[in-house]
Amino acid sequence: MIVVTGATGALNGLTVEHLLERVPAERLGVSVRDPSRAEHLARRGIRVRRGTYDDPAALRRSFAGAEQVLLVSSSDIAADVVAQHRRAIDAAVAAGAQRILYTSTVGAGFDTPYPPLAIHAATEEHLAASGVPWTALRNGFYGDLPQLLGPWQRTGTIAKPADGPFPWVDRRDAAEAAAAILAGDAAYDGPVDLVPSPPVTLADFAAAASELTGRHIERAIVDDEAWVAEEVAAGMPEPAARFALSMFQATRSGHFAQSDPTLARLLGREPRSIADQLQDMRHG
Known part of the structure; x- marks a missing residue:
């Protein structure tokens, strides 16, 4: 059995849909905070059990019988996220899982200005x-x-702080790749970079938007502190603005400049381009 956490969320909800195309529903289980939100999955034959990263006993019950467990990274900004992840990993081990998968982020490491990368590391x-x-x-x-x-x-105009190359991927492609790994025969051990190639910049987005719309879209660079002040004036809490700024700073220092062919190989095609995603955004 494959058990997926966060299956009522955007990323792993899509992963479950792709898994249903590859394996029978009776081989799938989900561990969700609110089972009532997963009734649509239960109706399709998927095992639904309550599980939360703050309740190890419930997690172990929700993981029972799993050969593989896919853990989604926590989005609880008020929690000790690393402690939550450790509890989830320990529960999967205690339940007898033979492989644990985790949705990390490219560039995970401790020497970075972007805090989530240290959490993933x-x-x-x-x-x-x-x-x-x-x-x-x-x-x-x-x-x-x-x-x-x-x-x-x-x-x-795309008016943001200075940036460097970063790998923007369509969530649908990330979910499809996760399902391919979970349902496939090949073992992927340790970190696997799932990124489009090559990485892009906001100038690339501006160029793609210009071609898409037929009008010139400018990429304007805003001073870091001026941008933070603008965001705060528009209603964003300053800690949130500085958190967002740290992502731009990390791109500038080359933390996300790598590329890798694994995503395209798993998909059997090129990942959706930024032009594809901009087109979807305009018509979404």
Whole structure:
């Protein structure tokens, strides 16, 4: 059995859908905080059990019988996320899982200005010490394109701090790759970079947006402190603005400049391009 956490969320919800195309529903289970939100999965024959990273006993019950467990990284900003991840890993080990997979991020490491990378690195350390075969799915960046780019469709400008190359991946591709690894015969041990090639910059987004719309979209660089002040004035809490700034700073120092063919190989095609994603955003 394959048990997936976070299956009512955006990323692993898509992963479950791709798994259903590859394995029978009775071989799938989900561990979710609120089983009522997973009734659509239960109706399709998937085992649904309650599990939360703050309740080790419930986690162990939700992982029972699993050969593989896919752990999604915690999004609880108020929690000790590394402790949550350790509890989840320990519960999977206690339940007898033969492999533990974890949604990490490319560039995971301790020497970085971007705090999530240290969280992922600490989680990977605990996986390595667990005694169970493990895989870290080091995904490229994905998420809210309007938030990343700002109101470029209205202003004609992508006005953000200076950036460097970073691997922006479509969440749908990350989910499909995870399902391919879970359902495939090949063992992926340790960290696996799941990134499109090559990495991109916001100037690349501006160029793609210009071609898509037929009008010039400018890439304007905003001073770090001026950008933080603008975001705070627009209603963003300053800690959140500085957290977002740290991502741009990490791209500038080359933390995300690597490329890897693994994602394309797992998909059997090239990943969705930034032009594809911009097109989807305009019509979404």
